[in-house]
Amino acid sequence: MAAQAHFKVGMKEIYLPNFTLVLKRTPSQPPTSASFLVPLWFSKLDLRDYLHHVYALPIGPHIRSYVQQSRIRQGQTKDPARPQSKRWHRPRSTKRMTVELARPFVWPPEPEDYKPWNREENRLSREEQEEMQERAGMTADAMAVPEERRVKLREQARALLEGKQKWRPGGGRIVEGLGMYQR
Amino acid sequence: MPPHKMHCTSASLLKTTLLSSSTRASALPPSFLLPAFTQTSPFSSTPSHNARKDHNRNRGVSALRHTGIGKNQRLSVRVSALPQPVVDPARRSAVKVDPDHGLWAFFPKERTRLSTPEELNMRGRGWTIQELRAKDWDDLHKLWWTCVKERNRIATGEVERKRLGGRFGMYGEFEAGERLKEVKGTMSGVRFVLTERWYAWENARVQGMEDEEVDLYADVEKGERAYVPREEREDVS
Numbered sequence: 238m239a240a241q242a243h244f245k246v247g248m249k250e251i252y253l254p255n256f257t258l259v260l261k262r263t264p265s266q267p268p269t270s271a272s273f274l275v276p277l278w279f280s281k282l283d284l285r286d287y288l289h290h291v292y293a294l295p296i297g298p299h300i301r302s303y304v305q306q307s308r309i310r311q312g313q314t315k316d317p318a319r320p321q322s323k324r325w326h327r328p329r330s331t332k333r334m335t336v337e338l339a340r341p342f343v344w345p346p347e348p349e350d351y352k353p354w355n356r357e358e359n360r361l362s363r364e365e366q367e368e369m370q371e372r373a374g375m376t377a378d379a380m381a382v383p384e385e386r387r388v389k390l391r392e393q394a395r396a397l398l399e400g401k402q403k404w405r406p407g408g409g410r411i412v413e414g415l416g417m418y419q420r
Numbered sequence: 421m422p423p424h425k426m427h428c429t430s431a432s433l434l435k436t437t438l439l440s441s442s443t444r445a446s447a448l449p450p451s452f453l454l455p456a457f458t459q460t461s462p463f464s465s466t467p468s469h470n471a472r473k474d475h476n477r478n479r480g481v482s483a484l485r486h487t488g489i490g491k492n493q494r495l496s497v498r499v500s501a502l503p504q505p506v507v508d509p510a511r512r513s514a515v516k517v518d519p520d521h522g523l524w525a526f527f528p529k530e531r532t533r534l535s536t537p538e539e540l541n542m543r544g545r546g547w548t549i550q551e552l553r554a555k556d557w558d559d560l561h562k563l564w565w566t567c568v569k570e571r572n573r574i575a576t577g578e579v580e581r582k583r584l585g586g587r588f589g590m591y592g593e594f595e596a597g598e599r600l601k602e603v604k605g606t607m608s609g610v611r612f613v614l615t616e617r618w619y620a621w622e623n624a625r626v627q628g629m630e631d632e633e634v635d636l637y638a639d640v641e642k643g644e645r646a647y648v649p650r651e652e653r654e655d656v657s
Binding site for chain 2: 252253254255257258259260261262268271274288291292293294338340341342343344345346347348351353354355356359360363364
C-alpha cells in the first residue's frame with residue numbers, strides 16, 4: 238500500500254495468489270483483536286504482509302496461530318446408489334490466526350429482523366418435515382402418542398390420584414360392549 | 421484402677437505416678453523422665469543450616485498459573501487503587517470505529533453485518549475474455565485483487581449467515597454462490613488472458629531467435645532497429 242510498512246517487507250514478489258481469508262467473529266475478545274481463518278500453509282509473516290498490502294491494516298507486534306484438527310466423519314453421498322463414497326476420513330484441518338489491531342474495530346450489529354432471509358418460515362417447515370420423517374421412520378411407535386395427549390393423560394392421572402375425580406369404567410361414557418361384565 | 425489387659429510394668433509405673441501425684445506435695449517427674457526436661461542439645465548430630473534470606477520477591481508469583489499477587493511483592497500501584505473492569509457489557513462505553521478502518525472491506529458496502537439475498541443479487545455479470553484482452557498488465561492485476569477482496573467478503577458473509585441461521589438455516593446460500601461464480605469467472609478470465617499473452621510473447625521470441633531479419637538484442641531507445649528486412653540489409657550481397 239502507499240503507507241510505509243512497519244516491518245521489513247520481503248523481496249519475493251507474488252502475483253495472482255489464489256486463496257480466501259475469512260474474518261471471524263470474536264465476541265469474547267476485546268475490540269483491538271481480530272481473528273482470521275487462513276489457509277493451512279499460511280504463516281504469520283504471510284498474514285502480516287497480506288493485511289498490510291491488501292487492506293492497509295497496521296498490526297501489533299504479535300500474531301497467534303492455532304490449527305484445529307477436524308473430527309473424523311463420513312463422506313456425503315451425492316448418489317445414494319453408490320454407498321462406497323461414504324468413507325470415513327478426517328477432513329483438512331483449519332488454521333486461525335489472531336491479530337492485535339492498532340485501531341479498535343467493532344462488528345456492525347446483528348440484523349433485527351430476519352425476514353429477508355426467511356429464517357422463521359425455514360424453521361417451521363424444517364421442524365414439520367422432521368416430525369413427519371420421525372412418524373414414518375423406525376421410531377414411529379415412540380411417536381404414537383402425541384405430546385398434547387401425554388399432557389392430558391398426565392393431568393387426568395394427577396386428578397385421579399388427588400381424588401378430584403373418581404375412576405369410572407369407560408370414563409363414564411356408555412360403551413357398547415359384549416355385555417359380559419355388565420350386571 | 422489401671423485396666424487388666426495392660427502390661428504389668430507399665431501398669432505398675434502408671435500406678436506409682438498416679439499415687440505419687442496424689443500423695444507428694446511437690447509434683448516432681450520420675451527420674452527416667454528427667455532427660456526430657458534437661459536435655460537441650462538436638463538429637464541429631466548433623467549440623468543444621470539456617471535458611472538463607474530469599475531476596476527474590478517474585479518467587480511463587482505467576483500470571484500464567486493465576487497465583488495472584490504475592491505477599492512480599494511490591495507493585496508501583498496499590499492493589500486497592502487498581503481500576504475495576506466493567507463486567508456488564510451494557511454499561512461499557514461504545515468504541516468509536518474509524519470510518520476508514522481496513523477491516524470494513526470485509527463487510528458489504530452498506531456496512532451491515534450480513535447482506536440480504538436481494539443485496540447479493542444486485543450485481544452485474546463477470547468480465548468476458550474479450551473485454552479482458554483489451555486491458556493492460558496493471559489493470560488486470562488491479563481487477564484480480566478486487567476479485568480477491570470480494571471473495572473474502574462473500575466468504576465472511578457466508579460464515580456469519582450459517583451461524584445466524586442456526587439449525588435450520590437461512591436463505592442466501594444460492595445468491596452468494598451465484599455472486600461467487602461471477603467473481604471466480606472473472607479471475608479465471610484474467611489468468612487466461614495473461615497466459616495467452618505470455619504464450620504469444622514466448623512464440624514470438626522463439627521465432628525471433630531463429631529469424632535473420634529480427635535482431636532481439638537491438639536497443640530500440642538508442643535508435644537501433646529490431647526488424648531489418650532482407651532487402652535493406654547491408655552485409656548481405
